[in-house]
Amino acid sequence: MNLGDRxxxxxxxxxxxxxxxxxxxxxxxxxxxxxxxxxHHRAQALMQHGAIAVALSPAASFALFAWLLAWREGKPHPALGPTMAWLARLPLRPVPKGSWVLNMGHSGLDRRGYGAWMARKQIRLLVMAHDLIPLTHPQFCRPGEDDRHAARLQVILRHAAGIVSNSQHTARVLRHYAQQWGVTLPPISVIPLGANHLRHAPPPASHEPLSAPYFLMVGTIEPRKNHHFVLDLWREWKSRQADVSLLVVIGQVGWMCEDILEQLRADAILKDSVRVLHHCRDDCLWAYLQSARALLFPSHEEGYGLPLVEALALGIPVIASPLPVFREIAGDVPDYIETSDTSAWLAALSDHSLPDSPMRQGQLERLRHFSPPTWEQHFQQFTEFMSRL
Incomplete structure (x- = not known):
C-alpha cells in the first residue's frame, strides 16, 4: 500500500x-x-476532545496501541489513568494536513464542525459502515440515536474518501439513504469482517467447563438482540419438562433492558436454568463456545453478526433468525427459524440438546464446507481498496 507522503x-x-x-x-x-x-507499526493515534483533535507522536502512539491491544486480549496491563497521564506529558501534535484518518468507530462524526475540520485539514477519511439500525429500526435504540446516526451518515456521505461496508446488506441500505438524501455515494467496498481472532485466544485458564449441556447467547443485553424471546423460550421449555439444558448469556448491560435484568434477578425458573456473564474475556468466550450445543442468535436486525461467524469458524452450530445478512455471510449452514414460531424453536432446542441430535449432526455436516472470512483476507482487500482511492 502506497500512502505517498500522507x-x-x-x-x-x-x-x-x-x-x-x-x-x-x-x-x-x-x-x-x-x-x-x-x-499499529505504521500509524499514529488520533484523539478528540470536544472540538479539538490531536495526534500522538509515533512513540506515544505505539505505547497506546499496545495498551489497547492488551485490553482486547484481557492481559494484565497498567491502569489506564497512569498510562494516559504519561501520554499527556508527551508532546501532542496538530493533525497533519492531508492525513489519512481511519475512523472505524464513528467518533465525533455527529459533532458540528467535523466536516469543516476535514475540509480545512484536507483529511482523507476512511470509515466502516457497521449498520444503519438507528434509522431503520429506531425502536431498538436509545432516544435521539436516529438523529445522531443521520448526522454521522451525512458527514460520511458528503466527506469520506472511502467507505468499507461489512456486508452487501449494509451497503444496500446505505445506498438507499444516499439516494433518498440526494447525495453521491463515495467509493465503497464490501469487505466481510474476519472471524479468526478467537482461534488465537489463549487457552482458558480460569474457566470451569459446564458438565451439563448448555446453549449460548452472545451480545450486549439490549432489545434488538431479543433476549426477552429466549428467556420466554426457557420458561416455556421448563414448563414442559423438568430437566432442560442451561442457557449461558454472555453480554454487557446495554440500554432499555431493565425488564430483562429484573426478570433474571427475580424469576425462580430462570435462576435455575440461566447463567449470566456480564464481563467475559476472549479466553472465557472461547471456552464457552467450544462446549456449547449451539449459539442462539434470534436478533431482530443486524448489520453483520460477528458472533455467528466466530461460532461457525470454531465449528459450533448456530440457531438464528432468518435475517438476510445471516444468509449472506453464512449461507444455509445455520438452522434458521422465524422468531414467530415458538414451537419450532423449542423443537430445535430439544433436538440440539440430545447427544445424538439429528438436527445438530446435519448442521455439523454443512459446517464442514463452510469457509469463514479471515482478518488476513479483510486487510488484503482493504489495502487494495485504499490504494485505489
Missing amino acids: PLLIDVTRLIERARKKRMPTGVDRVCLAYIAFF
Missing part, C-alpha cells in the same frame, strides 16, 4: 472512552482494535 492516523477516541469506563470490547470495538493490530 500520514496515517487511527481515531482511538471511542476505545479510550470505553476502556476508561472499564467496559469490555463490543463488536464495533473489536473491529477498531483489529485495525490497530494491523496498522
